[in-house]
Each structure stands twice: as structure tokens, then as C-alpha cells.
Amino acid sequence: MAKVVQVTTENFETEVIQASENRAVAVLFSSAEYPDCGPYSQLLGQLSTSMDFTLGVVSCDDRENMQLIQAFRVRSVPEVHVVDKGQIADVIQGVLPEEELKKRLEKYYVSEEARFQAALEDAIAQKDFEQALPMLEEALKQKPDDKALQLLWAKASLGMGDTEKAKEILSKFTEADDQYRQAKSLLELLDFHAEAAKKDVQGKEAIVYHEACKLACSEDFESALQAFLNLFVEAPEWNGGAAKKAMLTLFGVLGPKHELTWKYRAKLNTMMFI
Structure with missing residues (x-):
């Protein structure tokens, strides 16, 4: 459960070490003397709620915490140490932008x-x-x-x-x-899906198209694209160029950067201009 706790040498074992056995604890070392620490502490408090983790705050202004500061080898503030299973899993030094900070913390915390x-x-x-x-x-x-x-x-x-x-x-x-x-x-x-649901499909081209649609529905996109390409090569004008249209649809489904889009768009273009 999300919470913010002031960590001292007295409660460190309970609030950090023992607690980290169940869920990683983020330990923030901060100081009131540094203006960045206040807003950063507030941001981490908000993230502890949205991402559901415990934030332990160690005040570097308190001399009694010097043992913790030395044990964690804190070099500057603000500095965050993620403790997981009693071990330091990550050290985040300095002030990071919110999105970058969330990305670092998401390795250990998911809401x-x-x-x-x-x-x-x-x-x-x-x-x-x-x-x-x-x-x-x-x-x-x-x-x-x-x-x-x-x-x-x-x-x-x-x-x-x-x-x-x-x-x-x-x-x-x-x-x-x-x-x-x-x-x-x-x-x-x-x-x-509508084509794949059809029964008693007749005709060579129609059967090939029907089977290719079933492959697309099962998300075997490479096999579907190859089947549509084969149909296009054998009967490019069949059913108003249905095989070509099906390939273009699948390119849209996969997106322009997908490797199958690149691969089969090149094959289709080659066949179109032979």
C-alpha cells in the first residue's frame, strides 16, 4: 500500500529492509537547504500514490541519519535509492523529468x-x-x-x-x-472475420481467399499475406482485385513500421510492375 514515511536509523530495518521483501521501497535522501528537494519530494509522493509504493524520506539535515547517509554513500541530494529484497536495486541521482523518473520507477512498481x-x-x-x-x-x-x-x-x-x-x-x-x-x-x-465465417465456399480463387482470411483472423499475418500474394500473382483481377485490397488492409492493421509490412509491400510492388 502506498505511503510516505520519514526514515530514521531506528525504523530503517522495519520500514525499508523488511518492507522491501514484499515490495521494493524507494528511499529519498533530501535536504531543506537545497531548493530542488522540496518539489522533487512532492512529485515522488504523488508517484508513490499513483504507482502504489512506499516512499521513505531520509532528512540529510538530521545528524542522527549520518549513519544511513554514509551507508548508502549519498553523494548529492536529491538522491533516490530503490531497495528491493534488502538490496539496492537502483540509484537515481539528481532531479529527473517526471516521465523519465516514472520510467525508471516502473521497473519496480506497477499500479x-x-x-x-x-x-x-x-x-x-x-x-x-x-x-x-x-x-x-x-x-x-x-x-x-x-x-x-x-x-x-x-x-x-x-x-x-x-x-x-x-x-x-x-x-x-x-x-x-x-x-x-x-x-x-x-x-x-x-x-x-465475415469471410472466414462463410460456409460452402466455391471456386479455386474463392477457396484460397477464404483460407487466407481465416489465417488473418487467427493473426497468422505472414501466412495470410503470402496466401493473398500468391492469389494476386495467379489472379490479380479476381473479385475486383480482392487479394491486393486484402494485403493493403493488413498493412494498415500491422502499421507502416512493421517488418511484415515492409517485406510484403516490397513483394507486392515487385509483382505489380513485372
């Missing part, structure tokens, strides 16, 4: 909210949608407008085969949302 989000993402990645959906429903009761949760809800619905629900959720994202590109990509994948 309850972040842990819940990670558990959800892991359940969906493992295709354990039956576990993920109840968790999402409960979370969305508390935060119905949370776009990150809504995106996960769409993914879980898609995994359960409920394309209509997924479409309903994804259609509500706007360009102002951080998750818009991902939502747009998933929305584009709905066509693959």
Missing part, C-alpha cells in the same frame, strides 16, 4: 490499475475470452468511457465470434482517441 490492464491483455492474448469478458464488464461498470477498456472489449468480442458487438464498439472511436488507429485496424479486420 493496481496497470496490473489489472496487464492481466486483461494477457487473457486476451492467450485467447481466454471467457475469463476476459467478465473482467471487462466489471471494469466498464466503473469506467464506461475508458477507451483502452473498450478496445479490449472489442478484441474479446471478436475472439468470441460476436462481430456485431465488436463493430458496435469500434465504430464509436474517433480520431481524437489514442486508440483510434488500433480500433480502425480491427474494424477493417471484421471483413476477414
Whole structure:
């Protein structure tokens, strides 16, 4: 549980060493004589709440703390020592910008909210949608407008085969949302799911296209891209150039920097201009 405690030689063993066996403790060495220490201590206090960790503050102005200062070999203030399992795991010297400080601390501390989000993402990645959906429903009761949760809800619905629900959720994202590109990509994948759900597909090209869509739905994107490319080579004009359009859609899903986008865009361009 997050808290800020004044650390002295008397409570050091309990508040830092013993406490760090369960969760790392951040120990801040500061002094009222240095103007940077006050705002930095306040920032760390805020982070201890949002990231859920104990912040121990050692006053370097108190002579009785000299033993701690010497033991930690403090060279300047403010200085943060992360103690994990009784050992110094990291030393953060000087004043870091908030985002950089958070990045350093995130190696050791994750908020309850972040842990819940990670558990959800892991359940969906493992295709354990039956576990993920109840968790999402409960979370969305508390935060119905949370776009990150809504995106996960769409993914879980898609995994359960409920394309209509997924479409309903994804259609509500706007360009102002951080998750818009991902939502747009998933929305584009709905066509693959619709095609993969078809029964009794007839015709050589249609069967190849159908199987490639199934590969895309299972997120075997490289195999899907190769299958679409093969179809494009054999029948570039089939169904209005459907194979090429499918590849372009997958490039959008993967993003412009993905290695598969680079690889198969080059292959597609080569085939188009032979």
C-alpha cells in the first residue's frame, strides 16, 4: 500500500529492509537547504500514490541519519535509492523529468490499475475470452468511457465470434482517441472475420481467399499475406482485385513500421510492375 514515511536509523530495518521483501521501497535522501528537494519530494509522493509504493524520506539535515547517509554513500541530494529484497536495486541521482523518473520507477512498481490492464491483455492474448469478458464488464461498470477498456472489449468480442458487438464498439472511436488507429485496424479486420465465417465456399480463387482470411483472423499475418500474394500473382483481377485490397488492409492493421509490412509491400510492388 502506498505511503510516505520519514526514515530514521531506528525504523530503517522495519520500514525499508523488511518492507522491501514484499515490495521494493524507494528511499529519498533530501535536504531543506537545497531548493530542488522540496518539489522533487512532492512529485515522488504523488508517484508513490499513483504507482502504489512506499516512499521513505531520509532528512540529510538530521545528524542522527549520518549513519544511513554514509551507508548508502549519498553523494548529492536529491538522491533516490530503490531497495528491493534488502538490496539496492537502483540509484537515481539528481532531479529527473517526471516521465523519465516514472520510467525508471516502473521497473519496480506497477499500479493496481496497470496490473489489472496487464492481466486483461494477457487473457486476451492467450485467447481466454471467457475469463476476459467478465473482467471487462466489471471494469466498464466503473469506467464506461475508458477507451483502452473498450478496445479490449472489442478484441474479446471478436475472439468470441460476436462481430456485431465488436463493430458496435469500434465504430464509436474517433480520431481524437489514442486508440483510434488500433480500433480502425480491427474494424477493417471484421471483413476477414465475415469471410472466414462463410460456409460452402466455391471456386479455386474463392477457396484460397477464404483460407487466407481465416489465417488473418487467427493473426497468422505472414501466412495470410503470402496466401493473398500468391492469389494476386495467379489472379490479380479476381473479385475486383480482392487479394491486393486484402494485403493493403493488413498493412494498415500491422502499421507502416512493421517488418511484415515492409517485406510484403516490397513483394507486392515487385509483382505489380513485372
